[in-house]
Amino acid sequence: MALTVSRRGLLAGVLGLGALAACGDGTDPAASGAGGGGGGGGGPFAFTDDRGTAVNLGATPKRVVAYVGTAAALHDFGVSAFAGTFGPLKAADGGKDPLAGGLDPAKVESLGNAWGEFNIEKYAALRPELLITNMYEGNQLWYVPEDSKDKILGLAPSIGLTVSRTSLATVIQRYADLAKALGGDPTAGKAQFDTAAAAVRAAVKASGGLKVLAASASPDLLYVCDPKVYGELSYYRELGVEVIAPTAVSGGYFENLSWENADKYKADVILLDNRSQALQPKDLAAKPTWASLPAVKAAQIVPWQSEPRFSYTGCAGALDTLAKALSGAKKVTT
Structure with missing residues (x-):
């Protein structure tokens, strides 16, 4: 693992991380890797993530599971295909965590609220079509536990977006690209x-x-x-x-x-x-x-x-x- 204990403390506790085996097959239809297809009509979905992994599906996924912050960001772009989330959905006082944005906790299944919590049985029961999360260190997927990543990543294709060591504008553009592929509005809030x-x-x-x-x-x-x-x-x-x-x-x-x-x-x-x-x-x-x-x-x-x-x-x-x-x-x- 590339992260130090202090990094975990700041980002996950005061501020881990899972590694990923590449998922998806085929080639990226867009030279930029920004993803194409999808749209509101539910046509073929194609997106190449920041690992260079191409995910190609026959239809726009309707059962997406994502890290809470990822789901909330895509929700801002009009994407609503979330069956479940992992990460801080609820705050310590029982209310909604600020990172959850416009998500309704009553409408998504939480697979675990804290670092290290990811209920694989619940995840499998959701019949996930796609898993999405951030990446802070290389190709390591944020909040996907290292000790169970192989089981988790074997159940559905995954997408990772790099969110550190790059400008915020670049990160948001990548989210907008993915939102477009999922049928959202890439200009929402711009x-x-x-x-x-x-x-x-x-x-x-x-x-x-x-x-x-x-x-x-x-x-x-x-x-x-x-x-x-x-x-x-x-x-x-x-x-x-x-x-x-x-x-x-x-x-x-x-x-x-x-x-x-x-x-x-x-x-x-x-x-x-x-x-x-x-x-x-x-x-x-x-x-x-x-x-x-x-x-x-x-x-x-x-x-x-x-x-x-x-x-x-x-x-x-x-x-x-x-x-x-x-x-x-x-x-x-x-």
């Missing part, structure tokens, strides 16, 4: 997304060079995230946002700072992982180093969902939040 992106560009120009730090907090460590790895942070940089890049990245995704050293990077604005597993500003108030940070003193802390929903609709809100934060922030570092 106007809203473009408007929000333009607002971020405008805020950057007017803000006077604000430095932004993306981080997640735990009791012992502050994780400073590498913008080159996170799709949304890479995209923010494309929009002109000065996102700080840590200089001592460990495990490929972030730099681990003890709280004694949490003031290594001076930022005007902090994007702080806002999921329930991560500590929030109220939890950090008693930590002297946190309280001494310029952005904290200026109350310029912005909630950040570090695992986005990769659709135009799912990411437009985060862009709006960032634009408003930058517009309202002041320069507090030199």
Whole structure:
């Protein structure tokens, strides 16, 4: 396994992974690999995923099982063929997890809510036609357990989409391509997304060079995230946002700072992982180093969902939040 324990902690616990045997056969009908066919009429389905694996089916699949964030993103594009999901569908309080977006938990079968949970018997009973999820490390399928992946992947073809070390715009385009192949609308939410992106560009120009730090907090460590790895942070940089890049990245995704050293990077604005597993500003108030940070003193802390929903609709809100934060922030570092 390529991931470190800290990476799992940030993405699956504070922020695993299964490997995949190639599924599907035939050749990709589109030279770009973007997928073709499908449509709303239920014709042949063809799509080549980011492993280079071509999936060709005689008809658009009607019983799709997907990682929750994947299903929610495709749902934003108008795809509704989900028989089941795996991953965080429900929050700790019993409500719907924010990553689930517009999904209705009452209308899909959950195969497991947490990392390592994937009920193979339930999966088989759904008679799945296609499994879809993200990929953070190489060809490893997100939330498909390593110890049971062979059984799982033997039941239906699978599609994996790369979501790290590439721009958010690229990831969303791949989701749009897949949504089109599944009969959805690949342009859904794009106007809203473009408007929000333009607002971020405008805020950057007017803000006077604000430095932004993306981080997640735990009791012992502050994780400073590498913008080159996170799709949304890479995209923010494309929009002109000065996102700080840590200089001592460990495990490929972030730099681990003890709280004694949490003031290594001076930022005007902090994007702080806002999921329930991560500590929030109220939890950090008693930590002297946190309280001494310029952005904290200026109350310029912005909630950040570090695992986005990769659709135009799912990411437009985060862009709006960032634009408003930058517009309202002041320069507090030199």
